[in-house]
Amino acid sequence: MTRSFYPPQRTLMGPGPSDVSPRVLEALARPTIGHLDPLFIELMDSIKTLLQYVFKTQNALTLPISAPGSAGMETCFVNLVEPGDTVVICQNGVFGGRMRENVVRAGGIAIMVEDEWGRAVSPEKLEEALRNNPETSIVAFVHAETSTGAQSDAKTLCAIAKQFDCLTIVDTVTSLGGSMLEIDNWQIDAAYSGTQKCLSCVPGISPITLSTAAIDKIKNRKTQVQSWFLDLELIMGYWIGGGKRAYHHTAPVNAMYALHESLVLVKEEGLENAWNRHYQNHLTLKAGLDAIGLDLIVPENERLAQLNAVKIPDGVNDLAVRQQLLADYSLEIGAGLGSLAGKVWRIGLMGHASRKENILLCLAALESTLKHQGATIGSGGVEAAMAHLRAR
Amino acid sequence: MTRSFYPPQRTLMGPGPSDVSPRVLEALARPTIGHLDPLFIELMDSIKTLLQYVFKTQNALTLPISAPGSAGMETCFVNLVEPGDTVVICQNGVFGGRMRENVVRAGGIAIMVEDEWGRAVSPEKLEEALRNNPETSIVAFVHAETSTGAQSDAKTLCAIAKQFDCLTIVDTVTSLGGSMLEIDNWQIDAAYSGTQKCLSCVPGISPITLSTAAIDKIKNRKTQVQSWFLDLELIMGYWIGGGKRAYHHTAPVNAMYALHESLVLVKEEGLENAWNRHYQNHLTLKAGLDAIGLDLIVPENERLAQLNAVKIPDGVNDLAVRQQLLADYSLEIGAGLGSLAGKVWRIGLMGHASRKENILLCLAALESTLKHQGATIGSGGVEAAMAHLRAR
Numbered sequence: 115m116t117r118s119f120y121p122p123q124r125t126l127m128g129p130g131p132s133d134v135s136p137r138v139l140e141a142l143a144r145p146t147i148g149h150l151d152p153l154f155i156e157l158m159d160s161i162k163t164l165l166q167y168v169f170k171t172q173n174a175l176t177l178p179i180s181a182p183g184s185a186g187m188e189t190c191f192v193n194l195v196e197p198g199d200t201v202v203i204c205q206n207g208v209f210g211g212r213m214r215e216n217v218v219r220a221g222g223i224a225i226m227v228e229d230e231w232g233r234a235v236s237p238e239k240l241e242e243a244l245r246n247n248p249e250t251s252i253v254a255f256v257h258a259e260t261s262t263g264a265q266s267d268a269k270t271l272c273a274i275a276k277q278f279d280c281l282t283i284v285d286t287v288t289s290l291g292g293s294m295l296e297i298d299n300w301q302i303d304a305a306y307s308g309t310q311k312c313l314s315c316v317p318g319i320s321p322i323t324l325s326t327a328a329i330d331k332i333k334n335r336k337t338q339v340q341s342w343f344l345d346l347e348l349i350m351g352y353w354i355g356g357g358k359r360a361y362h363h364t365a366p367v368n369a370m371y372a373l374h375e376s377l378v379l380v381k382e383e384g385l386e387n388a389w390n391r392h393y394q395n396h397l398t399l400k401a402g403l404d405a406i407g408l409d410l411i412v413p414e415n416e417r418l419a420q421l422n423a424v425k426i427p428d429g430v431n432d433l434a435v436r437q438q439l440l441a442d443y444s445l446e447i448g449a450g451l452g453s454l455a456g457k458v459w460r461i462g463l464m465g466h467a468s469r470k471e472n473i474l475l476c477l478a479a480l481e482s483t484l485k486h487q488g489a490t491i492g493s494g495g496v497e498a499a500m501a502h503l504r505a506r
Numbered sequence: 507m508t509r510s511f512y513p514p515q516r517t518l519m520g521p522g523p524s525d526v527s528p529r530v531l532e533a534l535a536r537p538t539i540g541h542l543d544p545l546f547i548e549l550m551d552s553i554k555t556l557l558q559y560v561f562k563t564q565n566a567l568t569l570p571i572s573a574p575g576s577a578g579m580e581t582c583f584v585n586l587v588e589p590g591d592t593v594v595i596c597q598n599g600v601f602g603g604r605m606r607e608n609v610v611r612a613g614g615i616a617i618m619v620e621d622e623w624g625r626a627v628s629p630e631k632l633e634e635a636l637r638n639n640p641e642t643s644i645v646a647f648v649h650a651e652t653s654t655g656a657q658s659d660a661k662t663l664c665a666i667a668k669q670f671d672c673l674t675i676v677d678t679v680t681s682l683g684g685s686m687l688e689i690d691n692w693q694i695d696a697a698y699s700g701t702q703k704c705l706s707c708v709p710g711i712s713p714i715t716l717s718t719a720a721i722d723k724i725k726n727r728k729t730q731v732q733s734w735f736l737d738l739e740l741i742m743g744y745w746i747g748g749g750k751r752a753y754h755h756t757a758p759v760n761a762m763y764a765l766h767e768s769l770v771l772v773k774e775e776g777l778e779n780a781w782n783r784h785y786q787n788h789l790t791l792k793a794g795l796d797a798i799g800l801d802l803i804v805p806e807n808e809r810l811a812q813l814n815a816v817k818i819p820d821g822v823n824d825l826a827v828r829q830q831l832l833a834d835y836s837l838e839i840g841a842g843l844g845s846l847a848g849k850v851w852r853i854g855l856m857g858h859a860s861r862k863e864n865i866l867l868c869l870a871a872l873e874s875t876l877k878h879q880g881a882t883i884g885s886g887g888v889e890a891a892m893a894h895l896r897a898r
Contacts, residue, residue, distance in 0.1 A: 116556065116773050118529075119549050119766050121539045131759060134538045137510075142760060143535035146526045146708055147513045148838045157511050164508065180710065181573035184755040185735045192733075215734045310756055316538055318572065318710065318758025340732050341584075342607045343577045361843070363576040364702055366710025367523060368534060369761065374511050381508050446540045451753070 124440075126467055127476055128448030129260045129421060129460045130288070131310035131317045133467035138315050141375035142368050149365040157374060158353060158365075164377035168290060168313075168385060169305065169323045171297035175346070176323040177353040178373055179306070180366050183287045186306030186320025188216055189344040190283050193324075193332050194252060194304060197221030201252040202243050202280070204235040204271070207259035208452045209285055217254075220340065225250065231259075231453055232423065234416040235266040237274055244278040253280045258289035260311075261451040263423035263460065264412045265293065269300040276301050281328055287311060290321065291380055292392045292420035292464055303328040309369075312392065312420055314465030315376035319369050376465075392419040395468045398502045399461065402477040405498035406484075407491050411458055420468065422461040423454070430489045432456050438486065443479040473499055516832075518859055519868055520840030521652045521813060521852045522680070523702035523709045525859035530707050533767035534760050541757040549766060550745060550757075556769035560682060560705075560777055561697065561715045563689035567738070568715040569745040570765055571698070572758050575679045578698030578712025580608055581736040582675050585716075585724050586644060586696060589613030593644040594635050594672070596627040596663070599651035600844045601677055609646075612732065617642065623651075623845055624815065626808040627658040629666055636670040645672045650681035652703075653843040655815035655852065656804045657685065661692040668693050673720060679703060682713065683772055684784045684812035684856055695720040701761075704784065704812055706857030707768035711761050768857075784811040787860045790894045791853065794869040797890035798876075799883050803850055812860065814853040815846070822881045824848050830878065835871040865891055 126133045147154050158177075165176045179186045191213070195201060199222045203213045206229040217224040227243045229236050235255050244250055253275035257268045272282045281303040289295045290305075292312030297305055303325040310317035324332075324346070332339075332346055339345040343363065351360035380388055396419035400410070409425045410417060426432055432449065436459070439445045448460030461476060477495035484491050518525045539546050550569075557568045571578045583605070587593060591614045595605045598621040609616040619635045621628050627647050636642055645667035649660045664674045673695040681687045682697075684704030689697055695717040702709035716724075716738070724731075724738055731737040735755065743752035772780055788811035792802070801817045802809060818824055824841065828851070831837045840852030853868060869887035876883050 116552075116770055118533065118770055119536075119552070119763060121536050121545060121549075121763070123537045124539045124543070126538065126540060128540060131538050131540060131756060134760075139535045139537070139760075141510065143531045144511075144513050145515045145531070146518065146523050147516050148518060148520060148523060149709065151516070151832070151838065153513060157513075160508075160511070181577060181735070182755045182758065185573060185577075188733065188735045212734065219730060219732050219734055308756065316758065316760045317541065317756045318761055338611060340611050341580065342604065342611055343573070343580045363574045364522060364700065364709045366574065366708065366761070368531075368708045369710055369758070371511060371513070378508055378510055440543070446543065 122444055125445045125472055125475060127462050127472055128446045129462055130308065130464060132462050132464035133314070134316055135314040135376065135379055135466040137379060138372045138375045142316060142372040144371050146367050149367055150359065150361065154367065155359060157370060161370060161374050161377065164374070164381060165321050165323065168377060168380055169297045170295065171323050173297065173323045173325055174354060175329055175350065179320040179322055180363060181320060182318055183306060183308035183320045185344065186322050187212065187285065189322055189346065190304040190306050191216035192220050192341050192344055193339055193346045194281060194283060194328060195220040195222040196335055196337055199252060200225060200247060200250045201254055202227060202240065202247065202250050204229065204240055204255035206233055206235050206262065206264060207231050207256060208261035209256045209259060213254050232262045232264055232411045234264050235271060237267065237270050240271055241274050244274065244280070250278065250280055252283060254283040256285040257295065258286065258293065258418050258421065260288045260421055262412065262454065263418045263421040264416050265418045268302065272301040281331060288418065288421055291388055293389055293418065297323055309373055309376065312465045313376045314379060315372050316369065318366065319373050392463060392468050394506060395463050395473060396422065398499050399463060399473050401502035402473065402495035402499035405492055406481050406495040420462060420464045422463065423458045424461060425458060427489050427491060430484065430487060435483055435487055438483045439479055443475065445475060445479050470503060514836055517837045517864055517867060519854050519864055520838045521854050522700065522856060524854050524856035525706065526708055527706040527768065527771055527858040529771060530764045530767045534708060534764040536763050538759050541759055542751065542753065546759065547751060549762060553762060553766050553769065556773060557713050557715065560769060560772055561689045562687065563715050565689065565715045565717055566746060567721055567742065571712040571714055572755060573712060574710055575698060575700035575712045577736065578714050579604065579677065580733070581714055581738065582696040582698050583608035584612050584733050584736055585731055585738045586673060586675060586720060587612040587614040588727055588729055591644060592617060592639060592642045593646055594619060594632065594639065594642050596621065596632055596647035598625055598627050598654065598656060599623050599648060600653035601648045601651060605646050624654045624656055624803045626656050627663060629659065629662050632663055633666050636666065642670065642672055644675060646675040648677040649687065650678065650685065650810050650813065652680045652813055654804065654846065655810045655813040656808050657810045660694065664693040673723060680810065680813055683780055685781055685810065689715055701765055701768065704857045705768045706771060707764050708761065710758065711765050784855060784860050786898060787855050787865060788814065790891050791855060791865050793894035794865065794887035794891035797884055798873050798887040812854060812856045814855065815850045816853055817850055819881050819883060822876065822879060827875055827879055830875045831871055835867065837867060837871050862895060
């Protein structure tokens with residue numbers, strides 16, 4: 115293909131990227147300026163302030179890493195984990211496993227605390243693990259497991275970690291902007307997220323925030339951070355501190371326009387209003403899914419609003435359904451990952467995708483497609499959702 | 507700033523980001539699709555093919571890293587350098603020093619071969635270093651030093667490295683698309699570049715290419731690659747090989763639209779034509795600088811066409827000139843880096859910025875601004891450039 119590429123207009127209701135706000139796409143294409151331009155430095159400061167707002171933190175070290183969420187994860191681990199450090203990782207899905215990879219590659223010792231996929235992390239198991247492993251200095255877990263749709267009680271988990279004098283690293287990729295998250299109040303020392311989930315932004319950037327305790331740990335490292343690109347002391351030289359900024363790497367300038375616009379959108383809506391919108395739209399989707407007879411795999415009080423893992427009915431061909439949704443409706447929903455592959459669909463209601471129109475399209479498309487594929491399911495998903503909407 | 511950010515229209519003639527093609531900006535804002543969408547997989551294949559074209563390589567492992575050039579550099583080093591490996595690095599500017607950082611953090615032993623900043627790397631010194639250090643397994647150098655405007659003879663340097671059975675890692679950030687570069691013919695085993703220089707694209711992505719010999723070295727590693735995000739065996743699972751692509755990270759989808767469009771532009775122009783355009787425009791700029799009396803610091807046969815390091819006349823205030831160019835002409839030129847800070851300006855003629863209009867603007871703006879700042883310089887830069895253009 116040596117001609118220009120014109121993508122179709124999709125409706126993105128998978129695990130991310132999710133629908134991007136038209137305002138964000140428009141901002142993305144504004145004229146590029148230099149990464150050391152005084153006006154770009156002002157934009158950087160504004161991005162930091164807005165990220166503090168959405169993270170609910172006063173942390174000075176709050177900034178976007180110039181790469182996707184996986185790089186944000188790696189930033190937290192390679193800076194905070196030194197060779198020989200013991201890290202307790204609570205795993206209840208795919209991304210806890212990736213945390214383990216990061217700890218091991220940083221020379222740390224990973225102690226895994228396993229929970230069933232589709233369930234929240236168990237505070238009791240964490241407490242037991244910390245009691246049995248007093249040398250532990252860091253606790254890590256995923257707040258909103260994108261692979262299962264389960265939400266863990268980050269506040270309680272961090273409080274336990276603090277009883278054992280541990281730093282906390284929390285994956286907030288799918289929670290930031292989509293459900294309650296309070297970095298400072300919950301005692302989270304390091305968190306990373308992504309732009310392509312509940313922020314309505316394009317994929318490619320990873321907001322992070324680190325507490326003063328986390329910075330102290332970095333400043334007192336006995337070994338050099340193994341990554342030059344992700345070394346926070348170097349990145350801080352560019353992102354933090356007065357008028358003089360030291361060149362580290364060339365920032366993805368246009369992606370920063372997009373991130374800034376997406377944060378302005380959250381600020382305009384109000385963070386708590388955004389959380390509530392995600393929750394209400396989840397209930398509306400749930401009403402429709404109930405009517406069709408599709409079940410969520412996560413127990414009610416552990417469910418994420420923004421990522422709904424739906425059990426695939428017996429005998430239904432996972433891939434055929436997803437392909438038909440894409441072909442007939444230009445609608446993308448997500449497949450299962452890891453041990454849930456072929457067993458669930460993941461329906462995202464994230465950011466700009468968390469809208470009434472999307473819910474109704476998804477319910478109508480799913481119901482019709484499942485029937486076309488010969489599945490025995492119920493009817494009236496759209497009507498049930500509409501009834502729920504009218505009653506809101 | 508909680509309002510939308512509207513950047514000014516700059517003319518970007520620094521060391522990058524350089525002017526972005528309007529077609530690339532337009533492509534950037536096209537609707538986001540999923541990173542596993544069948545159409546996105548097709549786009550990925552097309553990007554790989556076009557990158558093979560601009561790199562002049564048959565390497566199967568030719569793909570864009572989802573992060574800036576510094577991450578492309580780190581990808582090459584953390585995958586190819588194992589703890590204890592000896593790497594000879596030829597340094598003639600800032601970026602050779604960054605290579606050293608990468609080698610050391612990967613546990614390798616860096617042997618530095620120093621050349622004067624502003625000069626090409628010396629083949630004789632490299633040969634001597636390899637004779638004195640027979641345990642060396644990798645040679646690394648910068649093809650086009652963005653910090654000084656010097657171009658090294660990559661073909662000769664790689665041939666020497668091959669005599670000593672070494673792999674070669676070459677920084678082609680500023681050369682790709684802007685001056686002659688032949689990965690296969692020159693025996694380059696690993697190269698990385700950036701999108702924001704001679705490709706007329708936005709910053710944020712790093713094209714890389716690795717030879718089969720480089721892949722063999724990776725496959726025979728005794729230790730795990732220290733970075734999960736930059737582990738090429740994992741990245742290959744997503745970017746290379748048939749219909750089945752394994753999820754690794756969420757690709758920056760819109761940035762890939764932009765990269766693709768920028769590569770289509772090079773293909774339309776013809777790679778050799780693009781090299782020649784950069785060279786001819788360099789000569790035109792040079793004719794104008796000669797008239798004003800501004801000197802380039804790099805000897806003629808070692809000069810980069812796309813990055814011109816101009817000696818700042820004695821007594822002239824570096825920062826004041828650059829600030830006035832920005833304020834009065836919305837024109838950005840680059841400051842000196844490292845030991846050249848305050849001593850040179852770096853005038854980029856890269857990609858979409860390598861145009862007649864930019865040369866004339868830059869000459870007129872520089873001449874007028876320098877006179878306003880009280881410098882004693884010549885006149886007629888624009889006329890000399892126009893005369894050169896008419897004679898072309």
